[in-house]
Amino acid sequence: xxxxxxxxxxxxxxxxxxxFIEDISRQLLNLEPSLDLRIWPDIGKTADIxxxxxxRHPLGALKKFPHLKCIGSLSAGVDHLITDPELSxxxxxxxVMDPHMANDIVQYVLTYVLHDVKRVSHWEQRxxxxxxxxxxxxxxxxxxxxxxxxxxxxxxxxxxxxxIGLNVIGWSSSRKNFPHLKDFAGKEExxxxxxxxxxxxxxxxxxxATKNILNHDTFSQLKPNACLINLGRGEHLLEKDLLAxxxxxxxHHAYLDVFSEEPLPSxxxxxxxxxxxxxxxxxxxxxxxxxxxxxxKAYKKLLNGEAVVNLVDLKKGY
Ligand code: GLV
Numbered sequence: 131x132x133x134x135x136x137x138x139x140x141x142x143x144x145x146x147x148x149x150f151i152e153d154i155s156r157q158l159l160n161l162e163p164s165l166d167l168r169i170w171p172d173i174g175k176t177a178d179i180x181x182x183x184x185x186r187h188p189l190g191a192l193k194k195f196p197h198l199k200c201i202g203s204l205s206a207g208v209d210h211l212i213t214d215p216e217l218s219x220x221x222x223x224x225x226v227m228d229p230h231m232a233n234d235i236v237q238y239v240l241t242y243v244l245h246d247v248k249r250v251s252h253w254e255q256r257x258x259x260x261x262x263x264x265x266x267x268x269x270x271x272x273x274x275x276x277x278x279x280x281x282x283x284x285x286x287x288x289x290x291x292x293x294i295g296l297n298v299i300g301w302s303s304s305r306k307n308f309p310h311l312k313d314f315a316g317k318e319e320x321x322x323x324x325x326x327x328x329x330x331x332x333x334x335x336x337x338x339a340t341k342n343i344l345n346h347d348t349f350s351q352l353k354p355n356a357c358l359i360n361l362g363r364g365e366h367l368l369e370k371d372l373l374a375x376x377x378x379x380x381x382h383h384a385y386l387d388v389f390s391e392e393p394l395p396s397x398x399x400x401x402x403x404x405x406x407x408x409x410x411x412x413x414x415x416x417x418x419x420x421x422x423x424x425x426x427k428a429y430k431k432l433l434n435g436e437a438v439v440n441l442v443d444l445k446k447g448y
Pocket of ligand 1: 204205206207208414416
């Protein structure tokens, strides 16, 4: 088996992922000691490559592998891959669906939902001023978390939030009918969903249909004084609409992990905005230790004609 590892759109970006490349290579060679592993750009004969593992690969590079049987995205989202205009429409794509990553993202959402609902910043301000003033607790009861996107990760987030006693509703493109979760589906029910939401969590895949979905019209349908947590992709958000919604107090806060330009430029207004928390795309970081065995196993199953859960539906784009 010959596997190519393509990470980073260019040499500079690749360099920033040295640690990731090293870890993935180690995991691959642990599992398959006789593996012929080629790391872009040292690919050797392109016709040898059976399987390519990619994260933000150099655009156009994959079309150079004439015998490629499968592509494995080293991430849950595959927009970085399928937006390559030169990608073959025939090659199956696998993505990471890792319970460990799901735990990370669940913990991230719990942290910031609780930060918001329990008003951690309020207590920090009070401490700075040495104010000891009891008041009734900030309660969950009247807050509703609306999750956009009820795939593998969105569903786990909903379950965890419900477990700690929060009201949760969900919205996705098609009806899910999960027991115990009120879910809304499609464009027709979108505004209904928003009108019941205090904290909006975006877990959507990035597709032409979801690009810029976090915009003025969306924000204006939310309950008063709402909050946004975006863990999808930066391109889901119209940045100027967010700034306007915060200015007008339609939204009181935003927690953002993804940005249309990453790394977020140092002069970007989000960095210093008092009502925005920025994290550098860390809500769920691919863990080679678990992701690599999963992708390798799925690749082998696919070659044997067996069903795999993490196969991307190329028509849907996720
Ligand atoms: C991270 O953003 C991922 O898609 O896995």
